[in-house]
Amino acid sequence: MGKEPSEREVSQVKRGGGVARVYETLRNEIIDLKLAPGSPIDETELSARFAMSRTPIREALVRLAAEGMITTLTNRTTIVSNIDFVQLGAFFDALTLMYRVTARLAAQHYDESDLAAIRSHQASFTKAVESGDVLGMIATNRDFHVAIAVAGRNKYYTDLFRRVLDDGRRILRLYYHSYDDNLPRQYVIEHEHMISAMIARDVQESDRLAIEHADQIVRQIRSYISADSRSASSIAL
Amino acid sequence: MGKEPSEREVSQVKRGGGVARVYETLRNEIIDLKLAPGSPIDETELSARFAMSRTPIREALVRLAAEGMITTLTNRTTIVSNIDFVQLGAFFDALTLMYRVTARLAAQHYDESDLAAIRSHQASFTKAVESGDVLGMIATNRDFHVAIAVAGRNKYYTDLFRRVLDDGRRILRLYYHSYDDNLPRQYVIEHEHMISAMIARDVQESDRLAIEHADQIVRQIRSYISADSRSASSIAL
DNA sequence: TGTATTTTATTTGTCGACAGGTGGGCGGCG
DNA sequence: CGCCGCCCACCTGTCGACAAATAAAATACA
Known part of the structure; x- marks a missing residue:
C-alpha cells in the first residue's frame, strides 16, 4: 500500500541496475566517439560521476573489456580501444x-x-x-x-x-x-x-x-x- | 638480486593473475561439462576454493557471463548456461x-x-x-x-x-x-x-x-x- | 489438513579501506 | 648540462564487512 514503484528512476533505481546504466552509458559514449580512442579511463573519476562505489564501475568496465570496447593495461590504466x-x-x-x-x-x-x-x-x-x-x-x-x-x-x-x-x-x-x-x-x-x-x-x-x-x-x-x-x-x- | 622470478607459480602469482586463473579454470570446467549445464555457481564457495576474496571471483564471473558461458539470475544465483x-x-x-x-x-x-x-x-x-x-x-x-x-x-x-x-x-x-x-x-x-x-x-x-x-x-x-x-x-x- | 503470511537464513550487490605496483618528479653523479 | 637512479604520489587490485533481496522454513488461520 505505501509503496510507490515509480518516481525514482532517476538516480539509483534498484540493486544491480546501476551497473547496467554505467555499462550502456560508457558503451554509447565510446561508440559515438564522445570518448576518444586511446583516452584513459579513471575508475575513481567514474565513481564520482555516477555516484557509486568503484566496485560496480569495475564490473561495467570488465564487461566492456570482454567485448573489446576498452583495453586494460594491467596495474596501470584502462583506455578506450583504438580503431584498428x-x-x-x-x-x-x-x-x-x-x-x-x-x-x-x-x-x-x-x-x-x-x-x-x-x-x-x-x-x-x-x-x-x-x-x-x-x-x-x-x-x-x-x-x-x-x-x-x-x-x-x-x-x-x-x-x-x-x-x-x-x-x-x-x-x-x-x-x-x-x-x-x-x-x-x-x-x-x-x-x-x-x-x-x-x-x-x-x-x-x-x-x-x-x-x-x-x-x-x-x-x-x-x-x-x-x-x-x-x-x-x-x-x- | 634477492628476487627469484620463478618457483611461485602455484598459488598467487601476481596482482591480477588470480582473476585469469579463475576465469580459465571455470571456463574449461564448463566446456568439459565438469560443471553441468544449469548447475548453480556459488560465489562464496568459489572464494573458498581459490583462496581469494569474492571480488576477483566476481570479476571472472562477469567475464564468463559476457561471453554467454554462464547466466546470472539477478539477485539470485548464477547458473551454468544450458546447451540450447x-x-x-x-x-x-x-x-x-x-x-x-x-x-x-x-x-x-x-x-x-x-x-x-x-x-x-x-x-x-x-x-x-x-x-x-x-x-x-x-x-x-x-x-x-x-x-x-x-x-x-x-x-x-x-x-x-x-x-x-x-x-x-x-x-x-x-x-x-x-x-x-x-x-x-x-x-x-x-x-x-x-x-x-x-x-x-x-x-x-x-x-x-x-x-x-x-x-x-x-x-x-x-x-x-x-x-x-x-x-x-x-x-x- | 491445506493455504496464506510472517520470519529467518542464505546469497548477492555495494561499500570503504588497504596494499601493491607503476610512472613521474627530484636529486645526484658523470 | 645531461643522464641515471631513487623516492613519492596516484591508481589499480584485493579484501572484509554490511545491507538488500529472495527463497525456504515456520507459524497461524480457515
Whole structure:
C-alpha cells in the first residue's frame, strides 16, 4: 500500500541496475566517439560521476573489456580501444558476409513481428535522414540491420553482426563530417528493396541486394578514408 | 638480486593473475561439462576454493557471463548456461560457414609461422586420436581449427569461430561416449587434406574440403542426438 | 489438513579501506 | 648540462564487512 514503484528512476533505481546504466552509458559514449580512442579511463573519476562505489564501475568496465570496447593495461590504466585500421579489410569482409547471411536467413525465417520491428527501424532511419541527423542515421541504420539479423534466428550471426556494426558506427562517426547528402537517401531506397525481397521470401534477390548494399557502404568508407587521411593518421596512434 | 622470478607459480602469482586463473579454470570446467549445464555457481564457495576474496571471483564471473558461458539470475544465483538444442540448426549453420570462410582466408593469407602452429596442433590431435583420449581429441581438434582461423587474419571470424567451436566442445562432450572409432581417423586424414590445399593456396579446394569436413561433423552430431535422446532430454531442462 | 503470511537464513550487490605496483618528479653523479 | 637512479604520489587490485533481496522454513488461520 505505501509503496510507490515509480518516481525514482532517476538516480539509483534498484540493486544491480546501476551497473547496467554505467555499462550502456560508457558503451554509447565510446561508440559515438564522445570518448576518444586511446583516452584513459579513471575508475575513481567514474565513481564520482555516477555516484557509486568503484566496485560496480569495475564490473561495467570488465564487461566492456570482454567485448573489446576498452583495453586494460594491467596495474596501470584502462583506455578506450583504438580503431584498428590495419584490420579494415577484415572489417569490410565480415560486414559484407554478415549482410548477406542475415538477409538470406531473414527471407527464410522472418515472421510478422520481425517485419513490424524492421519497418519501425526503417521509419526511424528515414526520419533521421530527412532531418539530417547524422548521429541518428548511424544509430538507426545499425538497428535496422540488427533487426534483420534477429529475424534470421541465428544468435551467432546476430551477435557477430552487432559487433561488426558497432565497430562500423565508430568508423562512420569518425568520418561523418564528409557525409554526402545523396547517399543516405540511396540507403533508404535500398533498405526498402531489401524489405520487399524479404517479404517475397526471395533468398537470391535478398543476397544480391545485400552484396550491393555492402559494396555501397564499403566504397563510401573507403572514399572517406582516402579523402581524409589526415584525421585518420592522427587517430591511428 | 634477492628476487627469484620463478618457483611461485602455484598459488598467487601476481596482482591480477588470480582473476585469469579463475576465469580459465571455470571456463574449461564448463566446456568439459565438469560443471553441468544449469548447475548453480556459488560465489562464496568459489572464494573458498581459490583462496581469494569474492571480488576477483566476481570479476571472472562477469567475464564468463559476457561471453554467454554462464547466466546470472539477478539477485539470485548464477547458473551454468544450458546447451540450447533449439538453436542447434543455427549452430550447424554457423559452424559450416566458419569452416569455409576461415579455410578460404587461410589459403590466401597464411605464412610459415601459421603453418607451423597448424601442424603442431594437428600432431597433437593425431596423438590424441591414436591414444584414444577423447577429451584430448575434442580440445586439440578445436585448437587446430582456431589456428586455421588465426592464419586467416580476420579477428571477427576468429572470435566467432572460437565461440562456435567451444559450444561444439560442450555438445561433443555430451555425446562422446558413443564415439565411433573410425571417425576420428577419418578426421585426421581430412585435416591433412585441408593443410595440403592450404599450402597449395587453392581456395576452391579448401572451401570444398571445409564443406565436406563440416558435413561430416554435423552428420556425426545429428546421429548421436537421434540415437541418444534420453540423455539429451534429461539435460535440456 | 491445506493455504496464506510472517520470519529467518542464505546469497548477492555495494561499500570503504588497504596494499601493491607503476610512472613521474627530484636529486645526484658523470 | 645531461643522464641515471631513487623516492613519492596516484591508481589499480584485493579484501572484509554490511545491507538488500529472495527463497525456504515456520507459524497461524480457515
